[in-house]
Amino acid sequence: MCEMMRSLGRQVRQLRSHMSTTATTTVKQAIDATEFAQRRANLVTKLRRATPGSRAKPLAVVMRSATRQFSAPDVPYPFRQCSYFRYFTGLTQPDAVLLIVAERRSKPISVLYIEERSEKQELWEGPVLSASEIADICAVEEIKGRNQLMLDLQMLICGAVIVSYDDTTLNAVLSGCAEVVPLREHIDSLRWIKSPAEQTLMRETCRIGAQAFNAMISRCKGVANENEIVGRLELEVRRRGAACLSYPPVRRRGAACLSYPPVVAAANRANTIHYLDANQAINDGDTVLVDAGCDYEGYTSDITRVFPVSGYFSAPQRALYDALNDVQSRLLNYLKQTELLRLNEVYTAMIEYLAKNLVEIGLFSDSLDKDELVHETDKICPHHVSHYLGMDVHDTGSVSRKIPLQRGVVFTVEPGMFIVQTH
Numbered sequence: 001m002c003e004m005m006r007s008l009g010r011q012v013r014q015l016r017s018h019m020s021t022t023a024t025t026t027v028k029q030a031i032d033a034t035e036f037a038q039r040r041a042n043l044v045t046k047l048r049r050a051t052p053g054s055r056a057k058p059l060a061v062v063m064r065s066a067t068r069q070f071s072a073p074d075v076p077y078p079f080r081q082c083s084y085f086r087y088f089t090g091l092t093q094p095d096a097v098l099l100i101v102a103e104r105r106s107k108p109i110s111v112l113y114i115e116e117r118s119e120k121q122e123l124w125e126g127p128v129l130s131a132s133e134i135a136d137i138c139a140v141e142e143i144k145g146r147n148q149l150m151l152d153l154q155m156l157i158c159g160a161v162i163v164s165y166d167d168t169t170l171n172a173v174l175s176g177c178a179e180v181v182p183l184r185e186h187i188d189s190l191r192w193i194k195s196p197a198e199q200t201l202m203r204e205t206c207r208i209g210a211q212a213f214n215a216m217i218s219r220c221k222g223v224a225n226e227n228e229i230v231g232r233l234e235l236e237v238r239r240r241g242a243a244c245l246s247y248p249p250v251r252r253r254g255a256a257c258l259s260y261p262p263v264v265a266a267a268n269r270a271n272t273i274h275y276l277d278a279n280q281a282i283n284d285g286d287t288v289l290v291d292a293g294c295d296y297e298g299y300t301s302d303i304t305r306v307f308p309v310s311g312y313f314s315a316p317q318r319a320l321y322d323a324l325n326d327v328q329s330r331l332l333n334y335l336k337q338t339e340l341l342r343l344n345e346v347y348t349a350m351i352e353y354l355a356k357n358l359v360e361i362g363l364f365s366d367s368l369d370k371d372e373l374v375h376e377t378d379k380i381c382p383h384h385v386s387h388y389l390g391m392d393v394h395d396t397g398s399v400s401r402k403i404p405l406q407r408g409v410v411f412t413v414e415p416g417m418f419i420v421q422t423h
Contacts, residue, residue: 030297031197033139036090044108046186068094077179083391086298089138108146110140158351178284181204188396193408201299202410209294209301212236221311226264226278227374259300260393263291282309300393302412327415343386343401350385350415351377386411
């Protein structure tokens, strides 16, 4: 009996060792560690140029990750990493802090402060990434426990320029001893132009999103409730990925999930631009608007489609659908032919094309002058036709729509019509 128990014990230990090794095995990451290091160096260079006071002083950039939030005791909300933090580290781990230190003429040094996890926490929540795994992902020079952060900062702040991303608590602590500079706009200008690796990820998240939409629509004929469409769409996205928002997704390369709460609105509810209830009945003859996107490796897509639940448009529905679809096609052609393109100019072109089409189908009178027509069309499409797209669905929000686009910028083209029953 004793020998049998010893044999079983050896087998259990071998199995545990195998499981531990398997759990830490990852495939090649989507963005190479050297790119994250280069992004951090680019940020320091930009800050030096934009902050004259930093040229003769040490520069310290402090950036926190997202933290886990709970809806009830021990019930976490789905976790999504702060895009600004992930842009410079590639990490999806919560409760971490990145510190980039640049002396006046020295190469920047990056230090990552992470929450250490006890054996009991690992029993319940699983292990966190090891120091070597983190270094492989983001190429930071040093990794420390979170409890070391304030000690290190206190040694740095005297005479330094501190740049912090939207951290009011940290800013309050440091502002009395160091110059504190906001960070968001500087990062947005870097994130605005996507690298070749990012462009590959954007194509993939859009491909997954488009395939999921096509599959969802093909299976929604006769569906009875908006919430069923939400479920079908999420199923199709998960099928093409593997995981939804959870922690730690870094171990599941290729994971895909919905990038924001989807708008699924039937009938007149589609006139509420951000309708999120998605719990009402769908009647035969209704059209359904679905506005949703996919999150793949931290990069998002944004897709809107309208379709008849019966499989067939009525004549008025078809007229409106074709009018808007024509605007979309003409805008895409306009983008190909225009140099020094600005998003605000795309909006102006959209209003012009849409107004012409709405007169042709009889929604607007042809007696309206140009200004009146623009005014009425603007009321029917109250949102802009474009926004930047990337790690966030409304990406790099501080970058103006008035400036010329650059090669590598990703943006949406989404004309719309919201026609309430009073029209």
